[in-house]
Amino acid sequence: MNVTKVQTNVEAQAIAAKKAAKKVSLLSNEEKNEALHILADTLEKNIQVILNANEKDLQAGREKGYEEAYLDRLALSKERITDFAEGLRQVAELEDPTGKILSNWTLDNGLLVEKVSVPLGVIGMIYEARPNVTVDATGLALKSGNAIILKGGSSALSSNKAIVEVMHEALIETKIPQEAVQFIATTDRVATQQLFTMKEHIDVLIPRGGGSLINAVVNNATVPVLETGVGNCHLYIDVEADVEKALNILVNAKTDRPAVCNALETAIIHKEWLDKNSVALNATFKKHNITVHGDETALRYFPNAVLATEEDWANEYLSLDIAVKTVANIEEAIDHIETYGTKHSEAIITENKDTAKVFMSLVDASALYHNASTRFTDGGALGFGAEIGISTQKLHARGPMGLPALTTVKFLMSGNGQIR
Template sequence: MSTFNSTTKPLNVKDQAKLAQKASKKLALLTEKEKNEALLVIADVLEKESDFILNENKKDLVNGEEKGFSDALMDRLRLTSARVKEFADGLREVVELQDPVGEILSGWTLDNGLKVEQVRVPLGVIGMIYEARPNVTVDATGLALKSGNAIVLKGGSNAIHSNSAIVSVIHKALADTKIPEDAVQFIASTDREAAGQLFTMKEHIDVLIPRGGGTLIQTVVENATVPVLETGVGNCHIYVDQFADVEKALEILENAKTDRPAVCNAAETFIFHEAWLEKNKDRVAALFDKHGIEVHGDENAGEILPDVIPATEKDWAEEYLSLAVAVKVIGSVEEAVAHIERYGTKHSEAVVTEDAETALTFLNAVDAAAVYHNASTRFTDGSALGFGAEIGISTQKLHARGPMGLPALTTIKYRMTGDGQIR
């Protein structure tokens, strides 16, 4: 087993951001081939150093047990050799993705002969702030490097040993490639101040991407002067209209709620048209029963369905991320739209109906990254849509909306070529 120098360099956050920025200038000029070769080296070295990573991961697990972490959190923290192999394979998939850098999005020549081209270029330096999932360290690094960006990683303190080990392996791997090691910076300090410093480092960091719970994301949005790409929180609704097909509705409800309850594109609230629910209440109750789904509902829901816990404001406003659901009973598509407008997080919203006009009203009026007619919200996902790996799902409107692939990590530059043109 190899040994590594600690990645804890005697550098402050600003120095690290500066090093990343300097490295980003070189990285931006590399060819796709050079970047791909480097990613493949990282993948190989990660596999080769699996034991080292797993040993370091154990330290985080021991610490987690001492602190009494939940099973779910321990599961997100825990690495196995299979998971490390998945990291490596994830990088190999990124190699297969098309490099967006250098793509000429449009080009034209002005009457005076000045040639204008809109070219995709890397953003520069990405600041990634995330919680206890060591896979983000590898995934985000792979996508950043492939798109020609340097990255400054600030992971959660719970995964500090795992993340530190992964980055030291990445650094070791990069030593033999064209990508400068400095293009990947890991902030080893676990204090919150270190993350706070990233928030305002506008001169050296081009974008911040927070990944984790709502509190983390809000903290970044509220305190950052560096532009932020907001990701992830999905308080998603399925509206089952009066004219919904029963089989489609039940399948979509089941899939959106139970397939993977903890992900952001899972459904959190079912909105039923009263007439439809009255007619199909037994089958809906049976669905809840089959999966042991805890139901929180409004008064109408309580009158129609069994075992309904009265819903509070929190039930409408927050994600469960578990086998629980909020149930709202309404009388028109307009009421459904109004409820979503009030409580939705602009992620993914679906209507189930056979009535084309109702569907159109819903698709047009609901303001969200993805709006669905007669399908599960679970398709809001880079790989499901065919984008390959994603850096996150944007719930904001500027720059990128919905699943963000490599192009979301680029900007454009106008390249003007002339022969002495003046205005």
């Protein structure tokens, strides 16, 4: 397909989405909820259709030599499809974030001022190998009164096409027009670049994936970007950390799903705690097949470890590898996070509440944990029903982004002939 034709097709889809967004914004909460339940039911009825398409993507990925972590993000199962269908039902149960009077006041001249939440409009979603994002993002966008343009990665093309076709089939039975859910089916990069610049049709872009994708969108888009971040997540085990809590949390954060962005990548350990508990920690690493990349001090405690490089401290492994940094105090731990963290999720294990307070106050990240796993940085786990991404920036939205993050505000003024 030539460049001009790709651009024309993408622009036509964006124009259609913008028109559809107006219709979605006028729907009642009940009409949107009914649509989400129909979407969920239809996805479950078509599980095998989606799995057949997903197998095509997985087979292509195996032939291309994709790593297991990547294939895990790409893979669907009956349980995963059921889970994201259930996520749509949970979103339906959530409070409608639009049409809320956030504040109001009356001026001295009698003019009534209301600050009201409204949909963003058209959301452009650019993402990589997670087909579940196709459903999660669509559900959140529609519930919050928006239209959405989906641009998934080429590795999940068959899966995403099948999912969107099923959702379009379901939308026929609802008040939401099919045009409110657009899918860019081409793998041509021209299509992605076109999305970057259509400010007249798209209100916001949300990239979700690896660092190179996110940087490409942030650095090249003229459309406003809600930046999501990669997760170089740290766990600081303080000198006053409970051993059982530390080991259990470390194992969960590292091994539950190593390929996700809220998984643990670096353990920062107080030297005194490590000196007392290295045997138990080393046994834990061996039991769970965790490969240690440690500093010179850590190497003395973990005989199977490899010496960490500068790259290891910044690496999002997405595997059963972990970097281990030893420190003498909390200040060194915070400095290390400040240098290498991605402002995603950071945790401290300590029984000292004052130490925890210092950590929670000084570490700059979207999600901070005291004596708990970083794996909770997730819209579903935090009660959002689903998430459209985890924002590591500070403007508009931060942390797991659910329904409120997909709204903006209008100021509505009502008068009786006032002039200025």
